Amino acid sequence: MTDFDSFRREWLSHLSAERRLSPKTLEAYGRDLGQFAAFLTGHLGGAPSLADIAGLKPADLRAFLGQRRRDGVGNRTLMRQLAALRSFARFGERSGKLTAAAFAATRGPRLGKSLPRPLEPSAARAVTQADTRAGEEREPWILARDAAVLGLLYGSGLRISEALSLSRAQAPRQAGDTLTVIGKGNKTRMVPVLPVVVGAIAEYLELCPWRLPPDGPLFVGAKGGPLSPRIIQLAVESLRGALGLPSSATPHSLRHSFATHLLGRGGDLRAIQELLGHASLSTTQIYTRIDSARLMAAYDAAHPRAGR
Incomplete structure (x- = not known):
């Protein structure tokens, strides 16, 4: 086991015990870092060490993301993988074993702004x-x-x-x-x-x-x-x-429908946030955009001068 493998276990234990990430997120993050290690093994010519990780440049990270894209991975998965790598690097930086500069400087793909689609x-x-x-x-x-x-x-x-x-x-x-x-x-x-x-x-x-x-x-x-x-x-x-x-x-x-229909009937956004269990109000605010879009669609369909 390399020092990289050992430190990866420390990081996952930290995410589980202190960050309290869900088992599915932990599994995904562990898989992401494993795929990164496999890429680096070919990219660097051998199993990576922490010293190798510390010496990476943004170009190395872009090469990894490019390889994943060629494997057919979508933008959302690429963003999650980059988030996992940044989390690992920040943990290493706090421990004095890595630097997170290259990871922070690497830009991820742009994500299209899609809205949840509730039912009527x-x-x-x-x-x-x-x-x-x-x-x-x-x-x-x-x-x-x-x-x-x-x-x-x-x-x-x-x-x-x-x-x-x-x-x-x-x-x-x-x-x-x-x-x-x-x-x-x-x-x-x-x-x-x-x-x-x-x-x-x-x-x-x-x-x-x-x-x-x-x-x-x-x-x-x-x-x-x-x-x-x-x-x-x-x-x-x-x-x-x-x-x-x-x-x-x-x-x-159905969960999206719950939030959208409550908001459409005058529900308080803060109360809806609590009911959904969102940590941030900004996550809940996306439902205001759905409600606005529905109102505009109704306006365009019903107003005599709409679209003229």
């Missing part, structure tokens, strides 16, 4: 109703389970990972109950649960054939084990076809 309210409601899939050859408890999960995404703004990490003991029992959710960065927040979603969860629990211990998962798969996010994604894909929805209709689009 009627479509969001249809997606979260078990009756919408009544014609499918699925067991009733499966349809009730999927509706309950999707109801939490739209009704409480949860991420799919947050909904599937709920325990049986956390199941809301009556209108007015709230959920305590642990989101990104282990940040805890409380979210309300709509009465209709409480009812959907109660129906699922009544129909579910499996014993659900209090400390076990609230939502389980067909064989009683933890429910995979892929199952919910496939359910939404099925609903896309049945309802004629665009490919942008995904489980996560």
Whole structure:
């Protein structure tokens, strides 16, 4: 093991213990640095050491990004990989083993400004109703389970990972109950649960054939084990076809719909930020741009002088 490999482990431990990054982010960052090390092995003619990393120039980093682009990697992934490398270099600089100058001086690719694409309210409601899939050859408890999960995404703004990490003991029992959710960065927040979603969860629990211990998962798969996010994604894909929805209709689009529809009905931006668990208000403000775009589209479609 080189000093680079050892220091990479120290950095990942730091990100996990002190920065509290999610396991998926840690996995991605570790993979990014591994790909960088593989590139440098060919670029420099041998496995890189910390001294090699310290001696890199912006041109070396641009060569790595160029190679990744030739491998078919998109701009967002390139930006994440550059962010991982900068984080590693800053950690090394604080430890006195590296300098971050070359990493900071390397510009990443430009990202197009894309807006989240929420569903229309009627479509969001249809997606979260078990009756919408009544014609499918699925067991009733499966349809009730999927509706309950999707109801939490739209009704409480949860991420799919947050909904599937709920325990049986956390199941809301009556209108007015709230959920305590642990989101990104282990940040805890409380979210309300709509009465209709409480009812959907109660129906699922009544129909579910499996014993659900209090400390076990609230939502389980067909064989009683933890429910995979892929199952919910496939359910939404099925609903896309049945309802004629665009490919942008995904489980996560229900979370976008939650925020957009609240804002459109006069919801406070700060309150929406808290409900979504965003660390920065600027992340939540993107929904104001969606609302403005919808207003302008309605204006252009309805005003007699629009476009003239």
